[in-house]
Structures are given as C-alpha cells and as structure tokens.
Amino acid sequence: MYQQWTIPTDLKTGRELAEDILHHVRVQGYDQDVCFAIRLALEEAIVNAIKHGNGCDPLKKISISAYVGTDKTDITIADEGAGFNPQNVPDPTADENLEKPGGRGLMLMRAYMDQVLFNARGNEIRIIKNGPVQAQQ
Amino acid sequence: MPEQNHLIVQKMQDITLIELMDKKILDESCIGPLTDELTKLVEQDKFPRMVLDFVNVAHMSSSALSMLISLHKRVREKKGGLRLCNITPTIFEVFKITRLSEVFGISHSREDAIKDVLKGR
Structure with missing residues (x-):
C-alpha cells in the first residue's frame, strides 16, 4: 500500500489518519510489539508536526505519505514550519534533563524505529520500520 | 467510589488509589482533562500519597x-x-528507554505499590 494525504493542522484528523495507517500495518502481519513501536513513532511525529512545526496554525497543512509492505513501513510527515535542527535537541536522558518535562518524542522515535531521517530544512521527518519479511531474512 | 471521566479514584487510609481508565494516553484531548483531574487530587491533600494504576494503559x-x-x-x-x-x-520499556524508571517509583502490583507508599518509598 502506498498513499499520500494532505491534512489540516488538527489532532483529531491526525489521529484518525494514524489509525488508518496502523490498520494497514496490522494487516501486513507485523507483530504487536512492532505495531506498538510504529504507533508510538507515528503519533509523536504527527503531534510534533502539528504543535512544533505548524504551531497549531489551522491555515497550515501537513503532508503525509506512507508505504506499508511486508518488507517495511516507511512514513514521511512534512509540516509548513521553519524546520529545526535535530542535532540541537538536548538529550532527555542526560542527568541534568532527566526531570525536565519535554523533549522525549524524538528520542522515542529513534529508539523504536529502524531509521529516522530529516530533510535539510528539518520540517520533514521520515520514519522507517523493517517489516516481518525483512526481519526473517 | 467516586468515578471520574478518565480515572477511578478510591481512598484507602490516607492513600489515593487512582486507576487510569484510558487505553491510550497520547494527546491533549486525553492528557488535558487527565492533568486537571490528577492535579485536583494532588492539591486536595496536605501530604498526597498516591498510587497510579496503569492496568488499562x-x-x-x-x-x-x-x-x-x-x-x-x-x-x-x-x-x-x-x-x-x-x-x-511494553510501557515499562518506554520508561526504561527514557531513564524515567530511575525517576519514578514503580511497583509490580497495586498491593506492592500500597506497601511501598506506606513505607515512604
């Protein structure tokens, strides 16, 4: 399955789309733990695009494309924000940041996905998880 | 037993037992009201002693x-x-990855959590 969407900057729409993509992931035979990982990363990426990327501006859009196959799930989420440098995000597991409330979304995505890539501007994230066929090889 | 939207709250001695009722705690639509309800519970006690039960999460x-x-x-x-x-x-793994398992006191069961809170852990 490969599909593209353009959605408004809206959490409810984002969540519904995430559910739709996750349905395809389950159908492809990904096990529960991998579905958990993809859900977590996808939710984090969509919320980041809405809140930090588009600043909850209802006039801005979010573009999402998803390939879901037995070999991999490959999702790209782009917002209309100025972008950011992922290198500048402080490590939330450093002792001095451990009890600071924010900053864990990106690290969770990196921990749970096989690849997390950004475009040069930093307003587009690509999250990739290997699929059941690749995992068996 | 007072029942709230996102929580079931019970009092046992001076411990507040809170069962989180949402299966998914993901975005503002859930976290906003949850924060309000939990904050209210913290503020109502002088020395709040609380157990947060994740059985449904x-x-x-x-x-x-x-x-x-x-x-x-x-x-x-x-x-x-x-x-x-x-x-x-699976959720414990999230706490471990973020090192928050070192910040929060995490007990296996509700009974253990009550004992641990009573011991002041």
Missing part, C-alpha cells in the same frame, strides 16, 4: 510522560509520595 506518548513528571514534582514539593504500578512490559 496500552499506549503512552512523550506528552503523557511529561504530564507524569510534572505530577511527580508537585507531589514531592508537597512532601508526598507517588508510586506507579501494573505497567505492561
């Missing part, structure tokens, strides 16, 4: 972790205690 986001950190801070400011319990292995 299957998914959590980083925003939910942020909410828990703020709650934990407030409980400590009031010289109270907070234990988490019944966390599934």
Whole structure:
C-alpha cells in the first residue's frame, strides 16, 4: 500500500489518519510489539508536526505519505514550519534533563524505529520500520 | 467510589488509589482533562500519597510522560509520595528507554505499590 494525504493542522484528523495507517500495518502481519513501536513513532511525529512545526496554525497543512509492505513501513510527515535542527535537541536522558518535562518524542522515535531521517530544512521527518519479511531474512 | 471521566479514584487510609481508565494516553484531548483531574487530587491533600494504576494503559506518548513528571514534582514539593504500578512490559520499556524508571517509583502490583507508599518509598 502506498498513499499520500494532505491534512489540516488538527489532532483529531491526525489521529484518525494514524489509525488508518496502523490498520494497514496490522494487516501486513507485523507483530504487536512492532505495531506498538510504529504507533508510538507515528503519533509523536504527527503531534510534533502539528504543535512544533505548524504551531497549531489551522491555515497550515501537513503532508503525509506512507508505504506499508511486508518488507517495511516507511512514513514521511512534512509540516509548513521553519524546520529545526535535530542535532540541537538536548538529550532527555542526560542527568541534568532527566526531570525536565519535554523533549522525549524524538528520542522515542529513534529508539523504536529502524531509521529516522530529516530533510535539510528539518520540517520533514521520515520514519522507517523493517517489516516481518525483512526481519526473517 | 467516586468515578471520574478518565480515572477511578478510591481512598484507602490516607492513600489515593487512582486507576487510569484510558487505553491510550497520547494527546491533549486525553492528557488535558487527565492533568486537571490528577492535579485536583494532588492539591486536595496536605501530604498526597498516591498510587497510579496503569492496568488499562496500552499506549503512552512523550506528552503523557511529561504530564507524569510534572505530577511527580508537585507531589514531592508537597512532601508526598507517588508510586506507579501494573505497567505492561511494553510501557515499562518506554520508561526504561527514557531513564524515567530511575525517576519514578514503580511497583509490580497495586498491593506492592500500597506497601511501598506506606513505607515512604
């Protein structure tokens, strides 16, 4: 399955789309733990695009494309924000940041996905998880 | 037993037992009201002693972790205690990856959590 969407900057729409993509992931035979990982990363990426990327501006859009196959799930989420440098995000597991409330979304995505890539501007994230066929090889 | 939207709250001695009722604690639509309800519970006791039961929770986001950190801070400011319990292995992994398993007191079961809170852990 490969599909593209353009959605408004809206959490409810984002969540519904995430559910739709996750349905395809389950159908492809990904096990529960991998579905958990993809859900977590996808939710984090969509919320980041809405809140930090588009600043909850209802006039801005979010573009999402998803390939879901037995070999991999490959999702790209782009917002209309100025972008950011992922290198500048402080490590939330450093002792001095451990009890600071924010900053864990990106690290969770990196921990749970096989690849997390950004475009040069930093307003587009690509999250990739290997699929059941690749995992068996 | 007072029942609220996102929580079931019970009082046992001076411990507040809170069962989180949402399966997914992901975004503002859930975290906003949850924060309000939990904050109210923290503020109503002079030294809040709380057990947060995750038995129904299957998914959590980083925003939910942020909410828990703020709650934990407030409980400590009031010289109270907070234990988490019944966390599934998948969710526990999220706490481990973020090193928050070192910040929060996490007990296996609700009974263990009550004992641990009573011991002041």
